[in-house]
Amino acid sequence: MSLSLRKKRAVARAKAAGVDCLLVTHLPDVRYLCGFTGSNAALVLAGGRAVLFTDGRYTAQAKAEAAGSRVVIAKKPVVTAACEWMEAAGIQRCGFDAAQTTVAALEGMRKSVSTKVRRGLFQAVEPLVAGLREVKDAEEVATMRKAALLGCQLFDGMLSFMQLGLTEVAVAAELEHAARLAGAEAMSFETIVASGERSALPHGRATQAKLPKRGFVTLDFGVVVDGYCSDMTRTVHMGKAQPDEREVYDAVLEAQEAGVAKVAPGVTCAEVDEAARSVLRTAGMDKYFSHSTGHGVGLEIHEGPRLAAKQTQVLAPGMIVTIEPGVYMPGRFGVRIEDMVLVTATGGEVLTPSVKAWIEL
CATH class of the missing domain: 3.90.230.10 (Creatinase/methionine aminopeptidase superfamily)
Structure with a gap:
């Protein structure tokens, strides 16, 4: 199964869950969806867009491994950068994996965006990507x-x-x-x-x-x-x-x-x-x-x-x-x-x- 198809399936599951974007921070899920194997990453799937956020250590590696995704080398924590990108892109409802996101991490995500969008932006969803990963190609x-x-x-x-x-x-x-x-x-x-x-x-x-x-x-x-x-x-x-x-x-x-x-x-x-x-x-x-x-x-x-x-x-x-x-x-x-x-x-x-x-x- 191609990475492109995996991402499409994840987006479809996110849509069915009532969100228009998926924030993926669990590294095995990131690897499954875009191929990136580094130790610091966040992946945003929004419609037909896939944006991988990582740091400067992985500039060359990310571009080589995640060829089907846009790569952003963040100058700040990758989840913060991803959340700021979502707000700028006008994302209204972002799904996150409740099983992989701590209370502290969620609070950090909320603090990364403005007050006006904070309340409704982040929506807990079931482990959508983990469910896809259960069936191997x-x-x-x-x-x-x-x-x-x-x-x-x-x-x-x-x-x-x-x-x-x-x-x-x-x-x-x-x-x-x-x-x-x-x-x-x-x-x-x-x-x-x-x-x-x-x-x-x-x-x-x-x-x-x-x-x-x-x-x-x-x-x-x-x-x-x-x-x-x-x-x-x-x-x-x-x-x-x-x-x-x-x-x-x-x-x-x-x-x-x-x-x-x-x-x-x-x-x-x-x-x-x-x-x-x-x-x-x-x-x-x-x-x-x-x-x-x-x-x-x-x-x-x-x-x-x-x-x-x-x-x-x-x-x-x-x-x-x-x-x-x-x-x-x-x-x-x-x-x-x-x-x-x-x-x-x-x-x-x-x-x-x-x-x-x-x-x-």
């Missing part, structure tokens, strides 16, 4: 498929690297180093390596703890390729497992595969969550599953939709979501398995096909 899918497969490659390499006595930090460092050498521009988030009793921490970031002689090791990580994130989790076991450890792993794997199998257009997010959760409920382990089943992924590691109980949003072709049930038993161990799944016209396609079968190292 073919180019985005191709990029995310590349990122996901790179993640699988990295996991496969870690299986021969992990051994007794290595610290969690050493494992994370090796994985991240390999990722950069393989072409990743960054990690999607701080790599999670949680071993032994720490595997019961859903977000157990890597520490100086050493991999155990016997116990689980959970790896949760992702890479960024051309701005798009991947996300996957695998749990392996060091040494010979106890029967109850294998029982938990098998239940989580069954739950995860049930969630994956449920992914299809027209299915609600709550139905996918229930498909995974019900397996753990039957096994008597649902009380140890403490988070939602999954989330969307894209330019950000956490995007819509959210796969959780009571979430009535319907899946649509082009969405990419995670399926990541887990069981976490404090003081003992935890298991999580996660895949990225593309919603297709007929079902779901796993983008992270790395092995999920039981592994003992």
Whole structure:
């Protein structure tokens, strides 16, 4: 999908929301609409006009990346400059993303314009651009498929690297180093390596703890390729497992595969969550599953939709979501398995096909 079409769709959504202009300040949204990747920007969409405001550090970059937008190099804060431009252009109702705009930021926007237009100019709207971003086009899918497969490659390499006595930090460092050498521009988030009793921490970031002689090791990580994130989790076991450890792993794997199998257009997010959760409920382990089943992924590691109980949003072709049930038993161990799944016209396609079968190292 061209940037021009993305901007037209955003303008159409703004019009439907009752505003004649959209002020975009969330940087992933800015990138999605105009291609600009800098760290300081505001984008105004007003009818057929797209104006990008940034600072002097990005003069050349903005003109190269945002070729379809007018670029203004602001001599003041970019949002202030954007608001002043809107007043001068006669904008009557400007929509802003209430989910991404703080009270302080809104107050600053109001102070940037004259009193006579301040009261009615700024109108809070739902996250219009975030909604557009939930459905990926073919180019985005191709990029995310590349990122996901790179993640699988990295996991496969870690299986021969992990051994007794290595610290969690050493494992994370090796994985991240390999990722950069393989072409990743960054990690999607701080790599999670949680071993032994720490595997019961859903977000157990890597520490100086050493991999155990016997116990689980959970790896949760992702890479960024051309701005798009991947996300996957695998749990392996060091040494010979106890029967109850294998029982938990098998239940989580069954739950995860049930969630994956449920992914299809027209299915609600709550139905996918229930498909995974019900397996753990039957096994008597649902009380140890403490988070939602999954989330969307894209330019950000956490995007819509959210796969959780009571979430009535319907899946649509082009969405990419995670399926990541887990069981976490404090003081003992935890298991999580996660895949990225593309919603297709007929079902779901796993983008992270790395092995999920039981592994003992």
